[in-house]
Amino acid sequence: MEKGYLCIVLHGHLPYVRHPEHEDFLEEDWLYEAITETYIPLINVFEKLIDDNIDFRITMGLSPTLITMLMDPLLQRRYLKHLESLIELATKEVERTQWQPEFHKLALMYLDKFKLTRHVFVDKYNRNIIQAFKNVQDAGKLEIMTCGATHGFFPLMHVCRESVRAQVRTAVDQYKNVFGRPPRGIWLPECGFNPGDDEVLKESGLRFFFVDSHGILHGSPRPKYGVFAPVYCKSGVACFGRDIESSKQVWSAVEGYPGDYNYREFYRDIGFELDYEYIKPYIHSDGIRVNTGMKYYKITGETDDKQAYVPETAMQKAADQAGNFMFNREKQVEALYDMLKKKPIIISPYDAELFGHWWYEGPDWLNFLMRKIACDQKTIKMITPSEYLEKYPSNQVITPSMSTWGYKGYNEVWLEGSNDWIYRHLHKASDRMSELVRSYPKAGGITLRALNQALRELLLAQSSDWAFIMKTGTHIPYAVKRTKDHLLRFNKLYHNIKSRNVNESWLNDLEYTDNIFPTIDYRFHS
Amino acid sequence: MKKTAVKKSKSTKISKAKSKSVAKTKKTISRRTNVKSAAKLVKNKVVKPVHSSVETEVFPALAEGKQQVGESKFFRRPAGVQVQERDTYELPAEYGDTRIVIQVRDPYWIYSYWEINADKWAGLRQEFGDVLNSAKRMLRIYDITGVIFNGNNFNSFFDIEINDCASTWYINVGTPGRSYCVDIGLLLSDGKFITLARSNCVTTPLDGPSSITDEEWMVVEDDFNKLYGLSVGLGVGLSSADIKRKITQRLQSDISSGAISSFGSPVKKMDQKRGFWLVVNTELIVYGATEPDAKVTVQGRPIQLNKEGTFSLRFALPDGEQTIPVKAVSSDGGEKRVITPIVNKKTI
Incomplete structure (x- = not known):
């Protein structure tokens, strides 16, 4: 009999980047890289586990922006074009590396992987890989959560709770349309929780969410079981807290698994290294060198003199680390079981894109971990939040503390010198949206379209990604532009609606460009 | 009133500055409008003050470059x-609100932003007249923990003097787990304030249990401390003081989220303190032509000819000797040609 539970959570999210007005748009590559390196490899792992009759459980947040992009015909078409070009490059690489056996082997590996990716993307799922995630969910192995509609950062929407509501309602509405049933849980964007937001979740029928460890540990009254059991908010919505020990093993850049010297080096991509004329057709059309996804070196050590990547050694390492992770969880669960006189639940959340994109061997590590847990031990059992709550419906009631999983644990990443200017405008737009909803309780015709589009623009402006990039990123002008574009579009719509003078051809353009959430209802913002 | 007029009619550069002359020794950081330096920016332009509503007057060109604390580029x-x-x-700098x-x-x-519209100023001027000229602009921070604030029932308050052109301020309230409300006002x-x-009212989170x-x-306390230590991955046997210090360190460590939004930016890139450097690679291009319908092999491997019968192959060239037999056989199998380049590469 098991002594405790392990709940692995992967949060998949990318901001909405879709530019039909440009043939080749640099930031759209984020999606293409993530499909090739993270989403499809994860799907392959899950399917193989099911084929092999390995019982496993995993919980995933799929943000509504990511779902929309993965289901968008334009982006699907562009991704396929991108993938075809990768296959062409890999084919050339197989030839070019013929006299370098250590690289030749890798070129062949990439070629095989890209071809398999095309097979999964085109033949198996007809370009819609959301179907694959849905299948795994329907098989009872995966629990898919929703997220804020555009990953808006809730703690800084404190003064406009209608916007929190719109983020949640829009997300739940999309989930129902896509997965054919309502979501039970939500991954709060950036794990950002502000006490009271649970009421909004409850209104939309959500039953659980996650916070970082201090969200529960600093909650009031004191949590009897720390982060090793969920708590209920006063609203009755359950809250699970992140376990730090298991997070650190994977996340930490210094001591974490992904830093192993045998693993693939992220920063040595042939897109930056090979002869310019040769690589030019496979980088950005403006001639800017970008990552192609083909990388030939291992981390090697703290040196610039990198050695060739050896997949077999890396796989062995991933298997060892999966074993190490499992062993540590067993010890952790045993100690906690003795101490708490109760089966603890260990919550280990990670960004999905860490697996495969940043940590190339991540999906393999997960694969080994699932198999080992199913076959090699009896102390821990994998579980989803819904299963846990069904089994243990009685939990302590506390008010979790305001918290995020950002640097320093609170809101500073999204509220500091580089990005604090946005809130004056975002809050004003939220106020204006609420005003519109009050003024037009039953809009129709072009006013209805304009109101719905206004909410789309507001939601898009609210993506936490823009503030995040302004602070940390290498795409700052893009993030500033997106914030301004959506706010300006919103403001213009607001004035147009108020003056009953909506420019229809301009509205058509907007509906075409910012086409997210086709079934949105502007009254979500109330 | 005079000062507001300056703000509205001039272009001003806003920069970050530390204010030391604040009430009750609270440290604050603000973005301050530097009116003097603004004059330079508009020196060569004839700028007429415009007396319409605020929203149509002031437009910040938000800098699109990277901004760092201390050198804001607004x-x-x-x-x-x-x-x-x-x-x-x-976007407009202000929306004509008083808020x-x-x-x-x-x-x-806590972070605050505000704007005071022209009507508000006009009303005040009418009510108070010239007294306003010597008034100090203040933020008054009320501790309203545990009360429903009606303007008088605060637990305590402190003031921060701000410069007339600031429109945002970071306020160090110091004590976690308290509720606050802030007035912007004139002393x-x-x-008289x-x-x-x-x-609006906010409550800061606790920084400990x-x-x-x-x-x-x-x-019981001991069990909780033990559990707390385990929860944050620090093990058992720590005192509450240790734990508090450690969790602060933990929150500032590198296991926070990062990969998601930063798809284009590094998660674990090592600090590259690379000195002067040089990389040299060599590649060899083998190209040629034959009859378009001929069968060609290079080093024994069949290759695809272009329509006109040409071919071009590119190889990374390692040190050592490469023997590269290129063999062409006519489509009827009757004719055969072999040419064998031998390449010797040495790196010294």
């Missing part, structure tokens, strides 16, 4: 200039 465009751009490119909003940054700091020389706008325990879910 500019205000001269009033009335480039009105054409307003709808298309720039102050506060937001929690962390257990110790007259006789000590006039509220211009009152903010709650002192409140639950009868039904009772946990």
Whole structure:
């Protein structure tokens, strides 16, 4: 009999980047890289586990922006074009590396992987890989959560709770349309929780969410079981807290698994290294060198003199680390079981894109971990939040503390010198949206379209990604532009609606460009 | 009133500055408008002050470059200039409201932004007249923990003097787990405080465990400390003081989220303190032509000919000798040619 539970959570999210007005748009590559390196490899792992009759459980947040992009015909078409070009490059690489056996082997590996990716993307799922995630969910192995509609950062929407509501309602509405049933849980964007937001979740029928460890540990009254059991908010919505020990093993850049010297080096991509004329057709059309996804070196050590990547050694390492992770969880669960006189639940959340994109061997590590847990031990059992709550419906009631999983644990990443200017405008737009909803309780015709589009623009402006990039990123002008574009579009719509003078051809353009959430209802913002 | 007029009619550069002359020794950081340096920006332009509503007057061209604390690059465009751009490119600096909003940054700091519209100023001027000229602009921070604030029932308050052109301020409230409300107002020389706008209320989070325990879910102090240590991955046997210090370190460590939004930026890139460097690689191009329908092999491997019968192969060239037999056989199998380049590469 098991002594405790392990709940692995992967949060998949990318901001909405879709530019039909440009043939080749640099930031759209984020999606293409993530499909090739993270989403499809994860799907392959899950399917193989099911084929092999390995019982496993995993919980995933799929943000509504990511779902929309993965289901968008334009982006699907562009991704396929991108993938075809990768296959062409890999084919050339197989030839070019013929006299370098250590690289030749890798070129062949990439070629095989890209071809398999095309097979999964085109033949198996007809370009819609959301179907694959849905299948795994329907098989009872995966629990898919929703997220804020555009990953808006809730703690800084404190003064406009209608916007929190719109983020949640829009997300739940999309989930129902896509997965054919309502979501039970939500991954709060950036794990950002502000006490009271649970009421909004409850209104939309959500039953659980996650916070970082201090969200529960600093909650009031004191949590009897720390982060090793969920708590209920006063609203009755359950809250699970992140376990730090298991997070650190994977996340930490210094001591974490992904830093192993045998693993693939992220920063040595042939897109930056090979002869310019040769690589030019496979980088950005403006001639800017970008990552192609083909990388030939291992981390090697703290040196610039990198050695060739050896997949077999890396796989062995991933298997060892999966074993190490499992062993540590067993010890952790045993100690906690003795101490708490109760089966603890260990919550280990990670960004999905860490697996495969940043940590190339991540999906393999997960694969080994699932198999080992199913076959090699009896102390821990994998579980989803819904299963846990069904089994243990009685939990302590506390008010979790305001918290995020950002640097320093609170809101500073999204509220500091580089990005604090946005809130004056975002809050004003939220106020204006609420005003519109009050003024037009039953809009129709072009006013209805304009109101719905206004909410789309507001939601898009609210993506936490823009503030995040302004602070940390290498795409700052893009993030500033997106914030301004959506706010300006919103403001213009607001004035147009108020003056009953909506420019229809301009509205058509907007509906075409910012086409997210086709079934949105502007009254979500109330 | 004079000072506001300056703000509206001039282009001003806003920069970050530390204010040391604040009440009650609270440290604050603000973005301050530097009126003097602004003059340089508009030196060569004839700028007429425009007397319309605020929203149509001031437009910041938000810098799109990377900004760092201490060198904010926000500019205000001269009033009335480039009105054409307003709808298309720039957000208004202000919206014609009288409003102050506060937001929690962390257990110790709150951030505030505000704007006071022209009507409000006009009303005040009418009411108070010249007294306003010597008034100091203040933020008054009320501790309203545990009360429903009606303007008088605060637990305590402190003031921060702000410069007249600031429109945002980071306030160090110091104590976690308390509720706050902030007035922006004017302190007259006789000590009277006039509220211009009152903010929303916020509560800062605790920076450690709650002192409140639950009868039904009772946990003794020692057990809780042990559990707390385990929860944050620090193991057992730490004192509460240790734990508090450690969790602060933990929150500042590198296991926070990062990969998601930063798809284009590094998660674990090592600090590259690379000195002068040089990389040299060599590649060899083998190309040629034959009859378009011939069968060609290079080093024994069949290759695809272009339509006109040409071919071009590119190889990374390692050190050593490469023997590269190129063999062409005519489509009927009757003719055969072999040419064998031998390449010797040596790196010294």
